[in-house]
Amino acid sequence: MTLHEIASILECAGIGSQIEISGMNTLRDACEGEISFLSDSKYEKDLATTQASAVILPKAKSSLLPSGVVAIESDEPYLMVAKLSQYFAKPIRSSDAAPVVGEGSVVYPTAHLENGSKIGVNCTIMSGVYIGAEVVIGDNVILYPNVTIYRDCSIGNNVMIHAGTVIGSDGFGYAHTKMGEHVKLYQNGNVIIEDDVEIGANTTVDCAVFGSTIIKRGSKIDNLIQIGHNCIVGEHSIMVAQSGLAGSTTLGRNVVMGGQSATAGHLSIAPFTTLAARSGVTKSITLKGVYSGFPLMEHKLWLKMQAKLAKILES
Amino acid sequence: MTLHEIASILECAGIGSQIEISGMNTLRDACEGEISFLSDSKYEKDLATTQASAVILPKAKSSLLPSGVVAIESDEPYLMVAKLSQYFAKPIRSSDAAPVVGEGSVVYPTAHLENGSKIGVNCTIMSGVYIGAEVVIGDNVILYPNVTIYRDCSIGNNVMIHAGTVIGSDGFGYAHTKMGEHVKLYQNGNVIIEDDVEIGANTTVDCAVFGSTIIKRGSKIDNLIQIGHNCIVGEHSIMVAQSGLAGSTTLGRNVVMGGQSATAGHLSIAPFTTLAARSGVTKSITLKGVYSGFPLMEHKLWLKMQAKLAKILES
Amino acid sequence: MTLHEIASILECAGIGSQIEISGMNTLRDACEGEISFLSDSKYEKDLATTQASAVILPKAKSSLLPSGVVAIESDEPYLMVAKLSQYFAKPIRSSDAAPVVGEGSVVYPTAHLENGSKIGVNCTIMSGVYIGAEVVIGDNVILYPNVTIYRDCSIGNNVMIHAGTVIGSDGFGYAHTKMGEHVKLYQNGNVIIEDDVEIGANTTVDCAVFGSTIIKRGSKIDNLIQIGHNCIVGEHSIMVAQSGLAGSTTLGRNVVMGGQSATAGHLSIAPFTTLAARSGVTKSITLKGVYSGFPLMEHKLWLKMQAKLAKILES
Numbered sequence: 001m002t003l004h005e006i007a008s009i010l011e012c013a014g015i016g017s018q019i020e021i022s023g024m025n026t027l028r029d030a031c032e033g034e035i036s037f038l039s040d041s042k043y044e045k046d047l048a049t050t051q052a053s054a055v056i057l058p059k060a061k062s063s064l065l066p067s068g069v070v071a072i073e074s075d076e077p078y079l080m081v082a083k084l085s086q087y088f089a090k091p092i093r094s095s096d097a098a099p100v101v102g103e104g105s106v107v108y109p110t111a112h113l114e115n116g117s118k119i120g121v122n123c124t125i126m127s128g129v130y131i132g133a134e135v136v137i138g139d140n141v142i143l144y145p146n147v148t149i150y151r152d153c154s155i156g157n158n159v160m161i162h163a164g165t166v167i168g169s170d171g172f173g174y175a176h177t178k179m180g181e182h183v184k185l186y187q188n189g190n191v192i193i194e195d196d197v198e199i200g201a202n203t204t205v206d207c208a209v210f211g212s213t214i215i216k217r218g219s220k221i222d223n224l225i226q227i228g229h230n231c232i233v234g235e236h237s238i239m240v241a242q243s244g245l246a247g248s249t250t251l252g253r254n255v256v257m258g259g260q261s262a263t264a265g266h267l268s269i270a271p272f273t274t275l276a277a278r279s280g281v282t283k284s285i286t287l288k289g290v291y292s293g294f295p296l297m298e299h300k301l302w303l304k305m306q307a308k309l310a311k312i313l314e315s
Numbered sequence: 316m317t318l319h320e321i322a323s324i325l326e327c328a329g330i331g332s333q334i335e336i337s338g339m340n341t342l343r344d345a346c347e348g349e350i351s352f353l354s355d356s357k358y359e360k361d362l363a364t365t366q367a368s369a370v371i372l373p374k375a376k377s378s379l380l381p382s383g384v385v386a387i388e389s390d391e392p393y394l395m396v397a398k399l400s401q402y403f404a405k406p407i408r409s410s411d412a413a414p415v416v417g418e419g420s421v422v423y424p425t426a427h428l429e430n431g432s433k434i435g436v437n438c439t440i441m442s443g444v445y446i447g448a449e450v451v452i453g454d455n456v457i458l459y460p461n462v463t464i465y466r467d468c469s470i471g472n473n474v475m476i477h478a479g480t481v482i483g484s485d486g487f488g489y490a491h492t493k494m495g496e497h498v499k500l501y502q503n504g505n506v507i508i509e510d511d512v513e514i515g516a517n518t519t520v521d522c523a524v525f526g527s528t529i530i531k532r533g534s535k536i537d538n539l540i541q542i543g544h545n546c547i548v549g550e551h552s553i554m555v556a557q558s559g560l561a562g563s564t565t566l567g568r569n570v571v572m573g574g575q576s577a578t579a580g581h582l583s584i585a586p587f588t589t590l591a592a593r594s595g596v597t598k599s600i601t602l603k604g605v606y607s608g609f610p611l612m613e614h615k616l617w618l619k620m621q622a623k624l625a626k627i628l629e630s
Numbered sequence: 631m632t633l634h635e636i637a638s639i640l641e642c643a644g645i646g647s648q649i650e651i652s653g654m655n656t657l658r659d660a661c662e663g664e665i666s667f668l669s670d671s672k673y674e675k676d677l678a679t680t681q682a683s684a685v686i687l688p689k690a691k692s693s694l695l696p697s698g699v700v701a702i703e704s705d706e707p708y709l710m711v712a713k714l715s716q717y718f719a720k721p722i723r724s725s726d727a728a729p730v731v732g733e734g735s736v737v738y739p740t741a742h743l744e745n746g747s748k749i750g751v752n753c754t755i756m757s758g759v760y761i762g763a764e765v766v767i768g769d770n771v772i773l774y775p776n777v778t779i780y781r782d783c784s785i786g787n788n789v790m791i792h793a794g795t796v797i798g799s800d801g802f803g804y805a806h807t808k809m810g811e812h813v814k815l816y817q818n819g820n821v822i823i824e825d826d827v828e829i830g831a832n833t834t835v836d837c838a839v840f841g842s843t844i845i846k847r848g849s850k851i852d853n854l855i856q857i858g859h860n861c862i863v864g865e866h867s868i869m870v871a872q873s874g875l876a877g878s879t880t881l882g883r884n885v886v887m888g889g890q891s892a893t894a895g896h897l898s899i900a901p902f903t904t905l906a907a908r909s910g911v912t913k914s915i916t917l918k919g920v921y922s923g924f925p926l927m928e929h930k931l932w933l934k935m936q937a938k939l940a941k942i943l944e945s
Contacts (some may be wrong), residue, residue: 036429036858055333083566092439092457103899110425110740110758112442112460124722125743128425128758128776129461130478142722145742145760145778146443148460148516149480152367162799163760163778164832166516169459169477172537172555180587184513184536198814201778201796201834202479202854204516204538204556220812222802223834223873224517226538226556232700240802242892244539244557246574246592250810254810259856259876260892260910264592277876277894278324278910278924279792280575280593293627294593295621296788296945305628305686306925312627312942313927364936394656407754407772425740427757427775443740443758444773445736461758463775463793463831481831484774484792487852487870494883495866495902516795519831519853519871539832541853541871541889559854559872561684561889561907577872577890580908581760595890610936620943627942 001087003054003070010080012072019053021221024088024188026210039078082175082183089186090151092132152184156195164202167191171206171229171247185209188227234271316402318369318385325395334368339403339503341525354393371395396488397498404501405466462524465522471510472592479517481504485519486544486562500524502544549586631683631717633700640710642702649683654718654818657838669708712805715816718779724763765854780837783801786825794832797821801836801877815839817859866900
């Protein structure tokens with residue numbers, strides 16, 4: 001699609017450039033031939049060094065772009081990105097290459113492997129499993145029945161994923177019109193699950209909007225857990241049943257999240273932090289420790305708070 | 316089934332009527348040939364105008380029925396309704412008509428379409444999807460792998476439902492005997508999903524006991540969400556991951572429910588209301604605003620409360 | 631595997647015994663030919679009477695074993711058990727006997743029945759269902775689409791399990807190394823679901839580490855619920871959507887758990903207890919009643935607490 005065509009879709013006049021645009025990306029990760037955007041001022045610093053061929057951004061910021069980068073000016077850049085995203089959405093099927101299955105691997109007859117997928121050796125792909133296009137699966141992996149892996153995801157070695165779990169479903173991202181309608185930001189990225197990870201049943205891990213959601217080596221994820229787009233779960237972390245991570249949150253290594261605990265989005269949790277069951281995290285944690293409650297506090301303060309409240313109750 | 320046979324099942328003596336009864340319904344929606352019931356005094360006002368042919372109700376209320384409507388008197392009308400409901404439960408399969416699939420639609424080989432289902436044009440019905448009897452699906456719909464749509468549900472145009480989600484499973488409704496046993500009230504209704512709705516992965520939307528659970532146009536529902544029977548989700552509403560609606564609650568348009576938030580049943584939430592993450596709603600909301608906490612309060616009061624509690628903690 | 635081989639795997643010198651070990655079990659349930667372990671001092675009382683042929687335990691406890699039982703001494707017995715458990719993990723497939731399906735039962739073509747499974751009469755096993763090896767299913771059972779039943783589980787009569795639910799996935803159990811890595815304790819047990827149980831959609835019930843997770847007669851379990859390994863749900867109990875039980879907790883009969891409520895592990899909840907929506911239980915409940923909040927308290931105290939807090943807010 002040419003920039004001129006993109007400008008037409010976005011109803012931005014005066015852009016005649018016939019540069020061919022092959023994809024969308026963040027300011028930091030965009031390459032030549034890609035279009036990017038500025039919708040949050042905290043990424044303004046990335047404007048000067050972006051390799052994107054064009055950037056959708058507010059008029060007032062155009063001057064910050066390197067010369068040669070085309071500015072597509074808009075008061076609503078995020079909405080423009082969302083509208084454009086469907087044109088770059090990857091199709092469900094995109095390859096003619098038959099799936100490759102390594103030696104010693106068992107694929108049940110009702111599993112569905114899309115073209116372009118690759119499965120390592122000694123894997124077990126059970127009934128009803130779906131493996132999307134361009135998915136790469138390592139060795140000694142067990143996917144229990146009815147697991148779904150969306151396209152482009154990558155699964156390491158010695159990974160076990162229990163029944164009904166969904167890896168790589170679309171992150172929950174929308175731009176909003178002035179009329180209160182929601183325009184889907186098609187999710188472009190994938191999920192990477194590293195070696196020695198185990199994921200329980202009916203858990204959901206969303207793909208990244210751009211780039212990757214990552215579950216690092218040795219992490220153990222229980223049942224019915226939500227991991228939002230662009231999260232990073234550190235090595236050897238543990239998430240107990242029904243806990244959740246909102247988008248773009250990063251757990252350091254060996255973080256423990258108790259049952260039904262959750263974090264807001266865009267947070268960073270220090271390595272070796274323990275979050276008690278039901279705790280709710282709304283700010284980043286820089287100091288490892290044991291935390292409880294909602295709002296979150298150090299666990300020992302939470303216990304003190306409960307004692308104070310008990311006293312109030314008696315009064 | 317005749318009224319006489321019904322009376323025998325319910326062990327109510329003295330009803331010889333051979334009127335043929337074809338179904339059960341609420342007092343308000345029942346037609347001639349249907350049986351209804353009064354189990355909650357708030358519906359007493361509907362007795363006088365019901366079109367039902369028979370009504371199960373406490374003896375003291377019989378006189379409120381229009382003449383010609385047969386009263387089946389019981390001290391436990393709800394238990395009677397539950398016992399009767401299995402006789403009117405719809406079978407899983409009920410049609411000889413082969414499924415109809417519109418032009419340009421792709422149905423994966425391991426998807427299962429029951430007879431009597433209809434799929435519009437340009438749909439993608441992926442592997443492991445189940446589409447029940449009499450289900451109607453619009454155009455440009457994507458059902459990702461292992462989605463289940465129970466019988467009689469209706470899906471609009473441009474709807475996307477992610478992997479593992481279940482639409483139309485039985486609502487959670489039981490009558491209780493004096494011995495503490497639970498008798499299933501077979502769920503008779505369906506789910507209607509309007510145009511432009513997106514639903515995430517491993518979410519569950521229960522069918523209505525009578526009538527419809529409705530997800531209105533443009534709503535966006537995230538992963539691992541529970542929507543109970545007979546709920547109505549207003550246009551352009553947003554529900555974030557792991558939130559839940561108990562039965563018969565209605566959200567107005569553009570309601571936003573944060574992650575892990577929930578409402579009790581039989582509530583009404585004003586349009587344009589925002590419920591913060593983790594908030595718990597036990598009363599209807601008539602004034603739009605931002606609300607937090609459990610018990611729920613205006614968000615600014617919740618912040619004030621946290622400040623007061625912090626002071627108590629320091630004291 | 632001989633004890634000598636086991637000792638080699640665990641790097642314990644000096645055990646030459648060629649006794650053949652056929653499995654692992656708890657001290658109380660182990661038979662001759664099985665190996666057991668002591669990792670929690672509360673089970674020390676079972677040492678004297680264990681029938682196990684060998685026990686992994688701290689050196690200081692060896693003298694408590696009956697004569698003839700081989701002691702495998704370790705400072706980290708739980709880690710040793712986990713390392714050993716994979717050698718005794720049951721394979722996914724273990725039988726040559728074709729599945730047996732009773733008269734009048736319907737099995738959809740995309741359902742997968744492993745060898746060694748047995749299905750009673752008048753069952754409906756819908757599309758995408760997986761039934762593992764040695765699973766036994768009673769009569770009049772409906773398994774809705776994409777239900778997964780792991781190996782060795784047992785389902786009673788008149789059971790209904792809604793779409794996407796997973797029965798018998800691995801409990802969440804790991805031993806931890808000094809380096810912060812998690813070693814899987816392969817789960818050896820099963821799930822037993824008794825007669826007249828209904829389970830909603832996308833719920834997960836984990837198998838026991840040893841022995842059985844049990845859902846007793848007449849219980850009704852809603853959608854998106856987590857039931858951990860070795861839990862026992864008492865007769866006629868009710869669990870509402872998104873609630874959860876951590877491992878080894880026992881509910882008495884007719885317990886009601888509201889939506890999003892949860893318990894910690896290893897608790898016992900008195901029969902006829904009601905836990906309000908969102909309540910969080912961290913201690914056993916010996917007296918039936920209505921409880922709310924987190925920390926949990928009698929519901930009437932919780933109401934009083936909210937009144938006190940409202941007053942503080944106004945002050």
